[in-house]
Amino acid sequence: MSHKVKPRTLAGTLELLPNDQILFNEMVDKIRKAYESFGFLPLDTPILELSEILLAKAGGETEKQIYRFEKGDNDLSLRFDLTVPFAKYVSIYQNELVFPFKRYQIGKVYRGERPQKCRFREFYQCDVDVIADKLDIINDAEMVNIIYTAFQSLNLAKFTICINNRKILNGLFEALQIADKKVEIMRIIDKIDKIGEKAMREELEKLEVTQNNIDKICEFILISGSTSEKIEKLKSMQIANETFVSGLTELEKIAKYVTEFGIPEENFKIDLKIARGLDYYTGTVYETFFDEYRNLGSVCSGGRYDNLTEYYTDRKFQGVGISIGLTRLFAQLKEMNLLQASNHSIAKVLVVPMDENCSNFALKTAKQLRDSGINTDLYSNFQKDMKAKLKYADKQNIPYVCIIGENEIQENVVTLKNMQQKTQEKQTVEELIKILK
Amino acid sequence: MSHKVKPRTLAGTLELLPNDQILFNEMVDKIRKAYESFGFLPLDTPILELSEILLAKAGGETEKQIYRFEKGDNDLSLRFDLTVPFAKYVSIYQNELVFPFKRYQIGKVYRGERPQKCRFREFYQCDVDVIADKLDIINDAEMVNIIYTAFQSLNLAKFTICINNRKILNGLFEALQIADKKVEIMRIIDKIDKIGEKAMREELEKLEVTQNNIDKICEFILISGSTSEKIEKLKSMQIANETFVSGLTELEKIAKYVTEFGIPEENFKIDLKIARGLDYYTGTVYETFFDEYRNLGSVCSGGRYDNLTEYYTDRKFQGVGISIGLTRLFAQLKEMNLLQASNHSIAKVLVVPMDENCSNFALKTAKQLRDSGINTDLYSNFQKDMKAKLKYADKQNIPYVCIIGENEIQENVVTLKNMQQKTQEKQTVEELIKILK
Numbered sequence A, B: 001m002s003h004k005v006k007p008r009t010l011a012g013t014l015e016l017l018p019n020d021q022i023l024f025n026e027m028v029d030k031i032r033k034a035y036e037s038f039g040f041l042p043l044d045t046p047i048l049e050l051s052e053i054l055l056a057k058a059g060g061e062t063e064k065q066i067y068r069f070e071k072g073d074n075d076l077s078l079r080f081d082l083t084v085p086f087a088k089y090v091s092i093y094q095n096e097l098v099f100p101f102k103r104y105q106i107g108k109v110y111r112g113e114r115p116q117k118c119r120f121r122e123f124y125q126c127d128v129d130v131i132a133d134k135l136d137i138i139n140d141a142e143m144v145n146i147i148y149t150a151f152q153s154l155n156l157a158k159f160t161i162c163i164n165n166r167k168i169l170n171g172l173f174e175a176l177q178i179a180d181k182k183v184e185i186m187r188i189i190d191k192i193d194k195i196g197e198k199a200m201r202e203e204l205e206k207l208e209v210t211q212n213n214i215d216k217i218c219e220f221i222l223i224s225g226s227t228s229e230k231i232e233k234l235k236s237m238q239i240a241n242e243t244f245v246s247g248l249t250e251l252e253k254i255a256k257y258v259t260e261f262g263i264p265e266e267n268f269k270i271d272l273k274i275a276r277g278l279d280y281y282t283g284t285v286y287e288t289f290f291d292e293y294r295n296l297g298s299v300c301s302g303g304r305y306d307n308l309t310e311y312y313t314d315r316k317f318q319g320v321g322i323s324i325g326l327t328r329l330f331a332q333l334k335e336m337n338l339l340q341a342s343n344h345s346i347a348k349v350l351v352v353p354m355d356e357n358c359s360n361f362a363l364k365t366a367k368q369l370r371d372s373g374i375n376t377d378l379y380s381n382f383q384k385d386m387k388a389k390l391k392y393a394d395k396q397n398i399p400y401v402c403i404i405g406e407n408e409i410q411e412n413v414v415t416l417k418n419m420q421q422k423t424q425e426k427q428t429v430e431e432l433i434k435i436l437k
Helices: A018-037 A060-065 A085-090 A136-155 A165-173 A178-191 A192-206 A211-219 A226-237 A243-261 A326-335 A355-373 A386-395 A406-411 A429-436 B018-037 B058-064 B083-092 B138-152 B166-177 B178-189 B192-206 B210-222 B227-236 B242-260 B326-335 B356-371 B387-393 B404-410 B428-437
Strands: A049-050 A068-071 A074-078 A099-109 A121-133 A159-165 A269-270 A281-290 A302-303 A320-327 A351-352 A376-378 A399-405 A412-417 A423-427 B048-050 B068-071 B076-080 B102-112 B120-134 B159-165 B268-270 B282-292 B301-305 B318-325 B349-352 B377-378 B400-404 B414-418 B422-429
Touching: A018 A099, A018 A121, A018 A136, A018 A302, A060 A326, A068 B068, A085 A099, A085 A121, A121 A136, A121 A326, A121 B210, A136 A159, A136 A243, A136 A320, A159 A165, A159 A243, A165 A178, A165 A211, A165 A243, A165 A281, A178 A192, A178 A211, A192 A211, A192 A243, A211 A320, A226 A243, A243 A269, A243 A281, A243 B318, A243 B356, A281 A320, A320 A326, A320 B076, A351 A355, A351 A386, A355 A376, A355 A399, A355 A429, A355 B018, A355 B242, A386 A399, A399 A429, A412 A429, A423 A429, B018 B102, B018 B120, B018 B138, B018 B326, B083 B102, B083 B120, B120 B138, B120 B326, B138 B159, B138 B242, B138 B282, B138 B318, B159 B166, B166 B178, B166 B242, B166 B282, B192 B210, B227 B242, B227 B268, B242 B268, B242 B282, B282 B318, B318 B326, B326 B404, B349 B356, B349 B387, B356 B377, B356 B400, B356 B404, B356 B428, B387 B400, B400 B404, B400 B428, B414 B428, B422 B428
Parallel strands: A159 A269, A351 A376, A351 A399, B159 B268, B349 B377, B349 B400
Antiparallel strands: A049 A074, A068 A074, A099 A121, A121 A320, A159 A281, A281 A302, A302 A320, A399 A412, A412 A423, B048 B076, B068 B076, B102 B120, B120 B318, B159 B282, B282 B301, B301 B318, B400 B414, B414 B422
């Protein structure tokens, strides 16, 4: 065979070397553990769905970016998020599920973007959502708690969970009688951190918002102080609009619950600028930032929606959920050298028979270790010299090497090498198990 | 909004209700744990690859079944197995990887089959492979050990790992001077369990194999006895063919190692009928059967290959690996009612505040439980009555419910309900944590 295909991986997909993969999987495991600590149930839906299902709510970027194709009689697409399949799932199984239905899902999603640095065509999302016919606002606070728990356990950087409430924004715009322009205004507000107050004011002027209203908007979104001070200031604005008051009441309750959950002040903030692009959010919205790396953008976002399943069923469900875009986050952290090099290994010990004659004792030792719950790699290339064998352990961060030669077999011991301390000592297998446990 | 899309899931994909999903995930976790106990490293490659890469070795069923489509300038496909992406990965990163490279991968693969019962278009494979420039036969024995460990921990049914060696078959055909027909002969041999010896003989006659050679083939593939008896009988056939002798030596070594690994006789068998369809296997081949459900076919298969990366690189790698088709296995077990209904839950306890006024104490209790490592669900719908709340716990197999009302708050205790024993008792939070731990 002489014709070769140049081996390569599609741009915009993530493929890692083993040590990075271990690190990535550890992050997945921590997120999963955090989500499960709140009793959320696992879900795994197909990546491949009927296009009609995924595009029930069609239009915009989604239709342009989706991977869609025909096979046989089927018009198929790759899912572009985990939210639409969740809505489908709840609609199908509504009579079998117990509500409130709390689920988490960690899986790959697909978007046919032009690949750029830290923009992916295939990437992991880690979602939690809770859904029910009627959902108390305490669930919105629980989401803050979940984000807090997940990022505490990931231990990546100092972070702040920022929340806002769409009703407050909508109510304000109604009160100022500029509700007809609210989508455009929200889009402009959302950019204030990037473009600054001045440029934001100019854009609002172009939209023909009156100077008076622009002042009110700025006064509003720039309200400062502690969480309780912000709530007091919002109350004192005395905006006589039902939607505004309802949103403010929700925000106040969430703030109370968040305190009761024991989440530190420094990790939680009301940020009235946050609008979130997605138009299905109807109440609370979340964004999460690393305090020292705000340029990364939000690392965990979400919100409350009133009728996610509307394209599939008449039954109305309220829901609230958040999502971590893990592939992007991992790539960004790696790019910025913020990932601590993993010193974790899969194997705790490498068993090395000196030659083929030592295999019997080595195999038995490996079995005893594994039976004791110790992950044990067995070095199997008898031709290689000891240097190569130790290098193998070293490159994989395996902390111990257990050498078995003729002498060891005669004495019924093993030579245990501590790779970090560069020490070695003879041990019985029983002692070995105790040390490695 | 009035137009609804009927919510449904693509035929040939698996979507489970939460209790089954928990069971499925437990199986994945057990397999992962078994693979990691041998020190195998995790790998995650993209599902979406360039068609040129996946179809480097084109032809046959693969090309017909692959999901292939264009997007922008790219000709893309969904991977149809984990072996081809593994070969690509090793070819790309050969200078960064440490050899022997031992990796496991658990992920979804895609085949555009007509969906039938227990045939899937999207399904999980759970693969382990070890690859190196030169790979000692001890690795072939380790694969038996891995299969044994995985299926012991899955604890589904009595199983037998059957192995054979392609070289023995090839050598025999060379010695009988029928090597030109070996592909067809192997295909016929492979069917003996389905069609019986008589029909197999007839098919061989049609292929114009001489009666004498048919007798030899039958004598050979029907050799019986213990593993060591089979090896003795094969030796006593005195087939003067290098390939045959080499294969027999390998088989003998594997049998020796398998004993040294402590794998019970009843779980391991030499089965000379096994040929395996895939033509890249060059030595050991594996199939695994449930003793009482042989009709399920092999639940874990694999083999040794000499040059998996030949389409991508000139460097030659030897490898050996096995694969569990988990989605199919799960569906079959479910179909046959062989899956024990999971009594596992994600949450260990459900915290139930009697009404909104009890939320403060409930939230603090939930936090203390979670901080102690106890998965804790919080019931948040204050409107529902106690019956609905208990039903929620019951349906999800949550073993304990922790009720918090005015009385409990005054006494600074909680009422702990044991859902299985239908008993309840007041406990302090400290006692509660001790009981749930």
